[in-house]
Amino acid sequence: MSELLTKSAARNIFYGGSAFFFAIFIGLVAHTHYYARTTSTDESRLTASVINGKHIWEKHACINCHTILGEGAYFAPELGNVWLRYDGDKDPKSAREALKAWMINQPTGIEGRRQMPKFVFTDKELDDLISFLEWSSTIKTNNWPPNKAG
Amino acid sequence: MKYQTQAIAKWYWIAALALFAVQVLAGLVAGYIYVQPNFLSELLPFNIVRMLHSNALIVWLLLGFFGAAYYIIPEESEHEIHSPAIAYFQLILLLVGTLGAVVTYIFNLFPGNPIFGMQGREFLEQPLWVKLGIIVAALAFLYNVTLTVLAGRKTAITNILLLGLWGIAVFFLFSLYNPGNLVLDKVYWWWVVHLWVEGVWELVMASVLAFIMLKLTGVDREVIEKWLYVIVATALFSGVLGTGHHYYWIGAPYYWTWIGSIFSSLEVIPFFAMVLFTFMMVWKGKRNHPNKAALLWALGCSTLAFFGAGVWGFMHTLHPVNYYSHGTQVTAAHGHLAFFGAYVSLNLAIMTYAFPHIFGVKPYNQVLNMVSFWLLSGAMAFMTFVLTFAGAVQTHLQRVMGMSYMEVQDQLALFYWMRLGAGLAVVIGALLFIYAILGPKKEATGLEGAALQPAE
Numbered sequence: 294m295s296e297l298l299t300k301s302a303a304r305n306i307f308y309g310g311s312a313f314f315f316a317i318f319i320g321l322v323a324h325t326h327y328y329a330r331t332t333s334t335d336e337s338r339l340t341a342s343v344i345n346g347k348h349i350w351e352k353h354a355c356i357n358c359h360t361i362l363g364e365g366a367y368f369a370p371e372l373g374n375v376w377l378r379y380d381g382d383k384d385p386k387s388a389r390e391a392l393k394a395w396m397i398n399q400p401t402g403i404e405g406r407r408q409m410p411k412f413v414f415t416d417k418e419l420d421d422l423i424s425f426l427e428w429s430s431t432i433k434t435n436n437w438p439p440n441k442a443g
Numbered sequence: 444m445k446y447q448t449q450a451i452a453k454w455y456w457i458a459a460l461a462l463f464a465v466q467v468l469a470g471l472v473a474g475y476i477y478v479q480p481n482f483l484s485e486l487l488p489f490n491i492v493r494m495l496h497s498n499a500l501i502v503w504l505l506l507g508f509f510g511a512a513y514y515i516i517p518e519e520s521e522h523e524i525h526s527p528a529i530a531y532f533q534l535i536l537l538l539v540g541t542l543g544a545v546v547t548y549i550f551n552l553f554p555g556n557p558i559f560g561m562q563g564r565e566f567l568e569q570p571l572w573v574k575l576g577i578i579v580a581a582l583a584f585l586y587n588v589t590l591t592v593l594a595g596r597k598t599a600i601t602n603i604l605l606l607g608l609w610g611i612a613v614f615f616l617f618s619l620y621n622p623g624n625l626v627l628d629k630v631y632w633w634w635v636v637h638l639w640v641e642g643v644w645e646l647v648m649a650s651v652l653a654f655i656m657l658k659l660t661g662v663d664r665e666v667i668e669k670w671l672y673v674i675v676a677t678a679l680f681s682g683v684l685g686t687g688h689h690y691y692w693i694g695a696p697y698y699w700t701w702i703g704s705i706f707s708s709l710e711v712i713p714f715f716a717m718v719l720f721t722f723m724m725v726w727k728g729k730r731n732h733p734n735k736a737a738l739l740w741a742l743g744c745s746t747l748a749f750f751g752a753g754v755w756g757f758m759h760t761l762h763p764v765n766y767y768s769h770g771t772q773v774t775a776a777h778g779h780l781a782f783f784g785a786y787v788s789l790n791l792a793i794m795t796y797a798f799p800h801i802f803g804v805k806p807y808n809q810v811l812n813m814v815s816f817w818l819l820s821g822a823m824a825f826m827t828f829v830l831t832f833a834g835a836v837q838t839h840l841q842r843v844m845g846m847s848y849m850e851v852q853d854q855l856a857l858f859y860w861m862r863l864g865a866g867l868a869v870v871i872g873a874l875l876f877i878y879a880i881l882g883p884k885k886e887a888t889g890l891e892g893a894a895l896q897p898a899e
Contacts, residue, residue, distance in 0.1 A: 298669065298673075299669070300599070300665055300668055300669045300672065303669050303672035303673050303676070304599065304672050306672070306676055307672045307673075307675055307676035307679070310676055310679070310680050311676070311679040311680070311683070314679065314680055314683045314684055315679075315683050317684065318683045318684055318686065321684075321698075321699075321702070322630065324696070325630055325690065325695045325696055325699070326627065326630065328695065328696045329624060329626040329627050329630065329694055329695065330624065330627070332696075333626055333694035333695070333696075334624055334625075334626050334694060336624065339623060339624060343623070344623035347623060347625065347628075348555075350563070351562060351563035351564055351621075352554060352555050352560055352561065352562070352563050353490075353563060354490045354491070354494060354548075354561060354563040354568060355490070355563070356490075356563065356564070356565045357489070357490035357491070357493045357494050357563075357565065357568075358488075358489055358490045358493070360770045361625070362625075362629065362692055362693045362694070362770075363692055363693075363769040363770030364565065364629065364693070364770065365565055365770070366489075366490070366493050366565075367770065367771065367772055367774070367775055368477070368489050368490075368493070369848075370847075370848040370849070371770065371848065400484060400485070402481075404481060405480065405481070406480060406481075407480040407489075407849075407852075408480055408481060408484035408485075408488070408489075410484075410485075410488040410490065411485070425625075428625075429625055432625065432626060432693075432694040433694060434692045434693065434694055435691060435692055435697055435700065437691070437692035437766060437769065438692075438769075438842065439766060439767060439842050439843075440842065440845040441845065442841050442842070442845050442846060442847050442848060442851075443841075443848060
C-alpha cells in the first residue's frame with residue numbers, strides 16, 4: 294500500500310470515520326423511532342390484546358417457519374398481510390373465523406404437505422394472535438409486499 | 444505455543460466443533476423436512492429444528508471467536524491471559540446456557556414463562572436466563588482479555604479484535620429490548636443481527652485474518668496493520684449505514700431505501716479488500732510455512748466471504764430488486780454462503796493454524812484437512828447456486844405473477860432435493876474436518892506448550 298498513507302493516519306481515519314457514521318446512524322434511527330410511533334403504525338390501535346398476540350406469536354416460535362414483513366424462515370407463508378389475504382379489511386368477522394378454523398385444524402397430517410405444529414390455544418389467545426396479525430397488516434411498509442401472495 | 448494460557452483456546456474450540464456437528468446435522472434434518480414434510484412433524488417440528496440449526500451456528504462461531512481471542516491475545520500482547528480460571532468459568536457458563544437453550548427448545552419447557560421459556564424472536568430465542576448468562580460470560584471475558592491487553596504490548600490486531608468483541612457484547616444488550624410495537628421491535632432487532640454480522644464481526648474477522656497472515660507469510664507487521672485499519676474502516680463506513688437495507692419494508696421511513704441501497708452496495712468493498720490483502724500478503728511473503736491447510740482456509744475464507752457476503756449480498760440489496768426478492772430463497776442462498784465464507788471458514792482457518800501448536804505436533808493430517816476444505820466449499824457453493832435458482836423462480840412466480848406461496852413451493856422441489864444432497868456433503872465434510880483436527884496425530888515436535896520456532 295502507498296507510502297502516502299501511514300499506519301497512524303489509517304488508524305485515525307478508522308476511528309474518526311466510524312464515530313462519524315455511527316453518529317449519523319443514531320440520529321436517523323432516532324427519527325425512525327419517532328416515525329414508527331407516529332406515522333407508519335397506529336399506536337392508538339396497539340391494544341393490550343395486540344401486544345399479547347405478539348407474545349403468543351413469539352413464544353410459539355412462529356417466525357421459525359413463517360416470515361412477517363419478509364423476515365423469518367422461508368418454510369411457510371408470509372403473515373404480515375395474511376389478514377388482507379383473508380379479506381379481513383372487507384369482512385373482519387369472516388376473516389377472523391376462517392383464520393381460527395385454519396389454526397385449530399393443524400396439523401393436517403396430509404402426506405407430502407408441510408405441517409404446522411399442533412398448538413393448544415384458548416379462544417382468547419386465538420383472538421389476540423389474530424388481532425396482532427390484523428394490526429400488523431396496517432403497518433405502512435412502503436407498499437411491500439408487491440401483491441397479496443405475500 | 445509461546446504462552447501456556449494459549450491452551451485455553453483448546454477447550455473453546457473443541458466445544459465449538461461439537462456444536463458445528465450439531466449445527467450441520469440439524470441443517471440436514473431441516474433440508475430433509477423440506478422434501479419429506481411429514482418427517483418428525485409431530486415430534487420435532489420444523490421451527491424447532493431450524494432454531495437448533497441457527498442457534499448452534501451462532502454459539503459455535505462465538506465460541507470460536509473467544510477461542511481465537513484466547514489464542515491470539517497472549518502472543519500479540521506478549522503476556523499470559525490475566526486469569527485462566529475466569530476463562531474456564533466463562534466457558535462453563537456458555538455451555539450450561541447452550542445446553543439449557545437446546546433442552547428448552549426440544550422439550551418446550553416452561554412455555555410462556557418470561558424467564559425460563561423460549562422467547563421466539565428469530566435468532567434471539569434463548570430464554571431470558573440464558574441471555575443474562577451470556578451477558579455475564581461476555582463481561583467476564585471482556586474483563587479478562589482487556590486486562591491482559593492493557594498489561595502487555597498493544598498492537599493494531601489486539602485493538603481491533605478487542606473493539607470487535609466489545610461491540611458484540613454491547614450490541615447484544617439490544618436483545619433485551621422487546622417493545623410491543625412490531626416496527627420498533629424490528630428496528631432494534633437489527634442492531635443485534637446486522638451490527639453483529641455486517642459490523643463488529645467483520646472486525647474480528649479482519650483481525651484474525653491479519654494475525655494468520657502475519658504468522659504464515661512473514662510480511663512486515665507495519666504493512667499488515669495498515670491494511671487492517673483500511674479494511675475495518677471500509678467495513679464500518681459502509682456497514683453501519685448499510686443497516687438501512689433491512690429498513691426498506693418494515694415500517695421505517697422511505698429515505699432508508701436510498702441510504703440502504705447506497706451504503707450496503709459499498710459493503711462489498713471490505714470483502715474485496717480482504718481478498719486483495721490475503722492474496723497480496725501470500726504473494727509478497729517470503730516465508731514458506733509448512734501449514735498449507737491453514738493457508739488454504741485463510742485464502743478460502745476471504746474468497747468465499749467476498750462471493751457469499753459481498754457478491755450475493757449485492758445481488759439483492761438494491762431496493763428495486765429487494766422489493767421483489769425480499770424474504771425468498773434468494774435470502775437463504777446469500778445467508779448460507781455468507782456465513783460459511785466469512786465466519787465458518789475463519790474459525791476453521793485459525794483452528795487449523797493453531798491446533799498443531801496447542802498439541803505440540805507438526806502440521807498434521809494436512810491432506811484430510813484440505814479435502815474437507817474442498818468438500819465443504821464445493822458443497823456450500825452448490826447449495827448456494829441451487830437456492831439462488833429456487834429464489835429466482837420463487838421471486839418471479841410469487842412476487843411478479845402473484846401465484847400463492849404453497850403452489851410456488853411445489854415448483855421448487857427439484858432445487859430442494861439438490862440442496863439436500865449438498866447438505867449431506869457438508870455433513871461429511873464437517874465430520875472429516877473434525878477428524879483431521881482432533882483425530883490421531885503423528886510426528887510430535889516434542890514442543891507441546893513450549894516455544895515453536897522459527898516458522899511459528
